Amino acid sequence: MSPTRFLLIDDHTLFRSGIAMVLTAGLKDIEIFEAASIAEALRTPTDTLDLLLLDVQLQGLNGLEGIALLKRKWPEAKIVVVSALYDPEAVREALERGAHRFISKAQTPDAMLETITALLDDHSAAPEGTSSASAVRSAKLTPRQCEVLDLLCQGLSNKMIGRRLNLSENTIRGHVQAILAALQVSSRSEAAFMSRRLGLIG
Structure with a gap:
């Protein structure tokens, strides 16, 4: 069985080294490639990659602009921004x-590591527009949680969401934790990302 191949694209050597250490310590049978730019990444000597970790802020072509080029070279690879x-x-x-x-x-x-492992294990994971209906159904949110999620995705804090919905900050905190669990993510930013991907918010 071939190793799981990662490509780390970040212009900070220290960050790449840190991520490489996390992956090596937490996963078995892996191969890690590194690049400081999109141009360098495209010269990576492998035809197959399982996952790319792509920094948004890069010198030259930035991470967002480079996604299409990376997908063209490694169409099967999953991309984590x-x-x-x-x-x-x-x-x-x-x-x-x-x-x-x-x-x-x-x-x-x-x-x-938990996010990366879950993504590697989820063979049905797909980008925006190709998410399965079952993935959407798995995120069973109450109407109130949907309201909280919408405000969370606008970047509001728990305190601000509470004021907007006339609820206590503690109540909002509980809703946020329930949302994270329902979406199977570990942070507010991931929740916002996943909810857009699943079409839960506009």
């Missing part, structure tokens, strides 16, 4: 271009 900042517009654009997940650099190594 990585960013230090959560930008709803960047998330929307990444989805439209075919990314599968969003990971914040602020996440813990365990949470990042």
Whole structure:
């Protein structure tokens, strides 16, 4: 059985090294390639990749602009967009271009590894527009949770969502935790990314 192949695309060597250590410690039988730019990534000496971790902010061609080129070279690979900042517009654009997940650099190594492992195990995972109906049905949210999710995706804090819906911050926190569980994600940014991918919000 061939190893699971990763390509880490980030112009910060230290971040690439850190992610490589997390992957090596948490997964078995893997092969890791690294690149500091889209141009360098496209010269990676392999015809098959399982997953690409792609930083949004790159020198030269940025991560979002490079998605199409990467998908053309490795059409079967799953693409995870990585960013230090959560930008709803960047998330929307990444989805439209075919990314599968969003990971914040602020996440813990365990949470990042959990997201990557779940994506590798999910053979039905698909970019925006090709999500299965079962994936949408699996996210069973109440009408109130849908309201919270919509405001969360607008970047509002729990306190601000509570004021908007006339609910306590503690109640909102409970709704957010339920939303994360329903969407099988570990952070607010991932919840926003996944809900757009599943068509749960506009």
